[in-house]
Amino acid sequence: MSVTVVSLALMTAVTDIAYHRVMGRWEPNARERLFLAALELYAERGFEQTTVAEIARRAGLTERTFFRHFPDKREVLFTGSDGMVGQLAEVIARAPQESLPLGAVAEALGAVARPMQERREGVLARQKVVAAHAELRERELVKRSKLVAGTVEALEARGVGPRAARLSAEVALGVFHVAFERWVGADGETRELPDMIAETFAELREVAVGGGVPAG
Amino acid sequence: MSVTVVSLALMTAVTDIAYHRVMGRWEPNARERLFLAALELYAERGFEQTTVAEIARRAGLTERTFFRHFPDKREVLFTGSDGMVGQLAEVIARAPQESLPLGAVAEALGAVARPMQERREGVLARQKVVAAHAELRERELVKRSKLVAGTVEALEARGVGPRAARLSAEVALGVFHVAFERWVGADGETRELPDMIAETFAELREVAVGGGVPAG
Numbered sequence: 464m465s466v467t468v469v470s471l472a473l474m475t476a477v478t479d480i481a482y483h484r485v486m487g488r489w490e491p492n493a494r495e496r497l498f499l500a501a502l503e504l505y506a507e508r509g510f511e512q513t514t515v516a517e518i519a520r521r522a523g524l525t526e527r528t529f530f531r532h533f534p535d536k537r538e539v540l541f542t543g544s545d546g547m548v549g550q551l552a553e554v555i556a557r558a559p560q561e562s563l564p565l566g567a568v569a570e571a572l573g574a575v576a577r578p579m580q581e582r583r584e585g586v587l588a589r590q591k592v593v594a595a596h597a598e599l600r601e602r603e604l605v606k607r608s609k610l611v612a613g614t615v616e617a618l619e620a621r622g623v624g625p626r627a628a629r630l631s632a633e634v635a636l637g638v639f640h641v642a643f644e645r646w647v648g649a650d651g652e653t654r655e656l657p658d659m660i661a662e663t664f665a666e667l668r669e670v671a672v673g674g675g676v677p678a679g
Numbered sequence: 680m681s682v683t684v685v686s687l688a689l690m691t692a693v694t695d696i697a698y699h700r701v702m703g704r705w706e707p708n709a710r711e712r713l714f715l716a717a718l719e720l721y722a723e724r725g726f727e728q729t730t731v732a733e734i735a736r737r738a739g740l741t742e743r744t745f746f747r748h749f750p751d752k753r754e755v756l757f758t759g760s761d762g763m764v765g766q767l768a769e770v771i772a773r774a775p776q777e778s779l780p781l782g783a784v785a786e787a788l789g790a791v792a793r794p795m796q797e798r799r800e801g802v803l804a805r806q807k808v809v810a811a812h813a814e815l816r817e818r819e820l821v822k823r824s825k826l827v828a829g830t831v832e833a834l835e836a837r838g839v840g841p842r843a844a845r846l847s848a849e850v851a852l853g854v855f856h857v858a859f860e861r862w863v864g865a866d867g868e869t870r871e872l873p874d875m876i877a878e879t880f881a882e883l884r885e886v887a888v889g890g891g892v893p894a895g
Contacts, residue, residue, distance in 0.1 A: 630886055634854070638849075645842070670850065
């Protein structure tokens with residue numbers, strides 16, 4: 464398998480924020496270098512066959528540095544994820560006071576989708592590796608449930624009641640997930656992820672109201 | 680944080696169907712006996728500290744019998760889950776031709792919720808054990824994604840297009856999950872799960888259309 468990963472990491476913007484905040488000045492871009500090294504190795508020889516030592520070596524770093532950044536060789540592929548929780552929360556907090564919960568989350572998801580769109584190739588390469596390994600798919604599901612939890616928190620911080628917050632977060636992340644799958648899965652897809660998210664939210668309204676159901 | 684945990688097992692009605700179909704006449708109720716023994720032991724001494732041999736012993740069965748039914752000690756807590764996929768698919772298949780996709784799934788979820796309601800205590804006991812162990816929470820998330828996949832298939836078999844099927848399944852299982860959490864989480868909850876599912880689908884319509892958002 465030769466998925467060459469030349470593109471930069473998933474959501475570097477987000478990664479950078481997390482990186483600068485947490486790690487200060489040592490080993491510039493260590494998280495991203497480790498992420499890219501892991502992505503390459505998992506694509507080349509599989510997740511199981513790759514060791515942390517090999518990832519560190521390919522990144523030009525030590526194993527100790529790896530474990531300063533990530534608890535295990537699964538987590539290294541989810542470096543953007545924690546940053547994404549923070550970014551979602553920030554956009555939700557800034558949403559106009561009159562925004563309805565689902566609208567605020569929809570806007571936040573559109574915002575985090577922009578850097579993903581800019582790095583489409585890298586995101587697709589990562590997605591391929593995750594899809595190919597059960598352990599990574601599991602971790603992805605866990606991360607997704609953390610996104611829901613973070614979104615609930617952010618909505619509650621705006622004064623949204625827990626019931627509405629939970630339902631809105633769960634449904635919005637479901638919509639995001641469907642839009643993301645469409646964007647990833649469509650060969651030669653030219654529409655951009657933020658647009659596809661907006662479109663899927665519009666479909667949600669049709670599906671939920673029962674006024675009509677998209678035929679596709 | 681509270682990783683979302685949809686409890687889908689412990690629907691013994693479903694389990695029994697799967698059991699009789701797959702296992703024939705050996706060891707009557709082996710699956711359920713193993714399930715109950717595991718549930719007890721995980722609650723008493725924790726998931727990590729319990730061995731398959733101990734589960735089998737408490738169930739009055741052999742380790743070999745355990746492995747004829749379950750690949751590992753996580754799976755034993757999800758014995759109802761595969762049956763639930765089949766039950767959902769059956770109800771979706773039987774839904775009136777004019778039913779909209781989301782309506783068909785909502786009805787199916789109401790149907791699988793009935794046996795869960797009848798065994799509320801058992802479902803809560805299982806839920807407590809799952810919530811307490813990361814490995815079990817992960818497996819639960821995997822099972823949930825399989826329910827979504829099974830629901831998509833069932834909708835497509837009705838002629839629903841893949842886009843609408845995916846979106847409806849994802850959103851409907853999200854709604855179910857929220858309703859389930861409310862039912863599990865509310866001390867002294869007297870409303871029944873099928874009613875709470877119907878109520879949460881009604882809230883979805885409000886949330887999605889933006890006409891109003893529940894304050895709770």
